[in-house]
Amino acid sequence: MHKLALFRLVFVASRGLRERLTPAGLVIVALTAFAGAFGLDTQANLAHLLFSLGACGVAVDAAGALLLRWRAPRLAVRRHLPEFVTAGEPARYRLEVLNPQARPVQAGDLVEQLRQPWPSPASLAHFRSAAATNRFDQRIGYPAFLDLLRRLRAIDVQRIGVPALHPGQRVSIEVPLRPSARGLAVFERLARVITGPLGLVETRVPVAAVEATLAVLPTRLPVELPAAVSRRLHQPGGVSLARHVGDAEEFRSLRDYRPGDPLRAIHWRSFARTGKPVVREFQEEYFARHALLLDTAAADAFAPAFETAVSLAAWLVAQPRDADSLLDLLFVGERVHRLTAGRGLGGxxxxxxxxxxxxxxxxxxxxxxxxxxxxxxxxxxxxxxxxLAWDEPRRNAVRRLLARAVRPTVLVVAPPDPHATSDDAGFAGIVRHIAVPEPAAATPAT
Structure with a gap:
């Protein structure tokens, strides 16, 4: 835990330096600090002169950057984000930049500042497992920490070049996105970069932009499955919004006639009383319902097996299905969630x-x-x-489903158990073991 706090302090400090110094400025500051360390004894060498020269240059450029920042016109920006993007697939969004001032704006850069979630204690398992697989990471640890931050941030955005703008001019800029991991990316702030006259120091001017969020969907891992059963079963109480007129048996209410309603659904007594056609509305009690259960019981917050399971679930959810069927997604969050899609309940x-x-x-x-x-x-x-495992509690649950005449398809995202008992013969044709793909080489966060 102390190492994680130290890494966070180092990351915040390094990010602060990168936001205030250009690459050339970082080199000059490093050389200035080096010269200052060796120039303490002014009689032994002339390093103190290099220190003075470097410190004065950085100070003069910082003063110039602050003056330019104070005089810089303010821009107004509007983001046009897509509904969602998918992890690992390049995407783009559009920025609409307006110069509302009476002065022109020189060409420059804009920087998106995304909210950086910090690792929780539950994420330490991934941090330790990543360190254990690499001797370099085990000794240093910081590259694994940067990869963890990149996963939590979900999206990386490079600097955005903006052309010179005349007073009142508006431009539209296409900005590339790099979705690095599934999650919810928060576009917290947007700033314009102002560089000092010597090109050493940078300062950032806030830009008027509304905070926005963008969902990064998980990657989809295809898997071959047997054809799903489409038989219709009784649903006690029906389902919200899954209603129609005519051929169901559960009467729900009366409503005004709509073009296309069958004549046999007209309620003639109400028609005679009001003089307007009224039809009977029914709630359907029989339809096909499919369930997809996602096991989230894992100790590692970023376990490759869990990410593979989520990718499988995403592929299955995205598959086309009959218009008359429902899909239930069951998983555990702070409680058991049962979310339904189809038949007027959303896609x-x-x-x-x-x-x-x-x-x-x-x-x-x-x-x-x-x-x-x-x-x-x-x-x-x-x-x-x-x-995520094929242990005895999960085996017993499958046995109980079979006893209820429900034949499930079980995808186990874990290697086969070499100590499996002969009882597993009863699950022939039901259980499939899914190999966990090798993780790709991580790109350090910045």
């Missing part, structure tokens, strides 16, 4: 946004998740379980 995009921010939970959370699935098994036409 797959809402579930993908949820998968973008789903996090791991304690190992004991799998028990309450499996219990919720079993309670609703009678309403399900098919079940897909994405599990």
């Amino acid at each position: 797959a995009d809402a579930l993908l946004r949820v998968l973008a921010t789903v996090a791991t939970t304690p190992p004991a959370s799998i028990d309450v998740l499996l219990a919720t699935l079993e309670r609703n098994a009678a309403q399900l036409s098919s079940v897909i379980l994405i599990l």
Whole structure:
């Protein structure tokens, strides 16, 4: 924990220097500090002269940058972000830049300042596991910490070049994005970079821009599955918004006639009383319902197996399905969540946004998740379980589903257990072990 606090202090300090000094300025400051260390004895060498020259140059450039910052016209910027992006896939968004001042603005750069979440104690497992796999990281540790920050930030944005603007001129700029990991990126602030006359010191002028968020969806990992059962089952109480007129049996209400409603649905007594056509509305009680269970019980917040499981779930959620079917996504957050898509309840995009921010939970959370699935098994036409282990509690849950005449498809994102018992023969054709892809080489955060 003390090492993590030290790394955070080093990152904040280095980021502060990079925001205030150009690359040339960093070199000059480093040489100035080096000369100052060796120039303490002014009689032994002339390093103190280099220190004085470097310190004066940086001080003069800093004063010039502050003066330019005070006189710099303010810009107004509006972001046009996409609805969502996908991790690992390059994307773009549009910036609309306006010069509302009566003075022209010289060409320069804009910098997006994204909110940087800090690692929680739950993220330390990933930090330690990354360090254990590399001797260099085990001794240093800081590269793994930078990779963790990059994952938490979700998106990286390079500097944005802005051309010179006349008074009242408006330009539109396409900005490339680099989604590095699934999550919710927060575009917190936008600033214009002002460089000193010597090119050593930078200062940043705030730009009027509204804070915005962008969901980074998980990557999608395809998997071959048997065809889902499409049989319709009784749903006690129906489902919200899954209503139609005509052929159901559960009467719900009366409403005004709409073009296309069948004549047999007209309520003739109300028609005779009001003089306007009124139809009977019913709530459907029978339809196909499919369940997708995502196991989040993992100790490592960024475990490769968990990220693979989320990618599998994202691919399955995004698959096209019948218009008359529903998909339930079950997982554990602060409680058991059961989110439904289809039949007027929203599309797959809402579930993908949820998968973008789903996090791991304690190992004991799998028990309450499996219990919720079993309670609703009678309403399900098919079940897909994405599990992070294949232990006895999970085996028993699958056995109970089979006893309820529900044949699930089980995807285990873990290597096969070499000590598996002969009881696993009863799961032939049900359980598939999914290999965890090798992680790509990480790019250090900046």
